[in-house]
Amino acid sequence: MASVVRDWRLQLREALPEFFATGRGSRRSGPVLPDCGEGWCCVVDRLCVRIAAALEEGESFRFESIGQRDGALRVRWAGRLSAASEAAVRSAVDLAEARSMCVCELCGARGQLYRADGVLATRCPAHAEGTPARSPAMTNVHLIHVTVKGRLRVIVGARYHFDSDSFVEIDDVASLRAEA
Numbered sequence: 611m612a613s614v615v616r617d618w619r620l621q622l623r624e625a626l627p628e629f630f631a632t633g634r635g636s637r638r639s640g641p642v643l644p645d646c647g648e649g650w651c652c653v654v655d656r657l658c659v660r661i662a663a664a665l666e667e668g669e670s671f672r673f674e675s676i677g678q679r680d681g682a683l684r685v686r687w688a689g690r691l692s693a694a695s696e697a698a699v700r701s702a703v704d705l706a707e708a709r710s711m712c713v714c715e716l717c718g719a720r721g722q723l724y725r726a727d728g729v730l731a732t733r734c735p736a737h738a739e740g741t742p743a744r745s746p747a748m749t750n751v752h753l754i755h756v757t758v759k760g761r762l763r764v765i766v767g768a769r770y771h772f773d774s775d776s777f778v779e780i781d782d783v784a785s786l787r788a789e790a
């Protein structure tokens with residue numbers, strides 16, 4: 611199991627070494643590796659493909675960290691990008707983080723966020739422990755970055771749709787929270 615996990619991470623880093631290179635001035639001693647379970651390899655792969663597609667000639671991108679936190683994929687990154695490319699990268703990261711909360715981190719099957727002894731994890735029914743951490747009304751609701759006219763970024767509430775791998779904006783997130 612451990613060797614399989616190691617494989618997909620190393621393969622990804624071999625394919626995109628600049629994405630996983632150690633940053634200048636970073637306190638990290640070695641290159642970055644995805645710090646999450648094998649079940650999310652497709653989520654991370656798709657994220658990397660989207661970022662690579664967003665980059666224009668001469669632009670740079672690298673992960674500062676990418677891994678599981680509170681049951682979701684969390685990404686910190688740095689790079690030199692145009693406003694349009696940065697917007698595309700932020701959108702790709704938002705989608706990956708939302709998708710990770712629909713996919714079992716252990717096996718890649720459809721899942722949801724569970725809480726067990728105060729620990730959050732996204733799991734399929736077979737791997738689940740504890741109880742669902744989000745009410746049905748708040749499941750797949752996220753705050754995402756939206757670009758207006760190519761530059762201005764605002765944060766809006768949106769619901770993630772797994773099948774289309776896209777967000778639909780929610781007009782009134784506060785009312786959802788009230789319902790939940």
Ligand SMILES: [Zn+2]
Binds near residue numbers: 714716719733
């Ligand atoms: Zn599973």
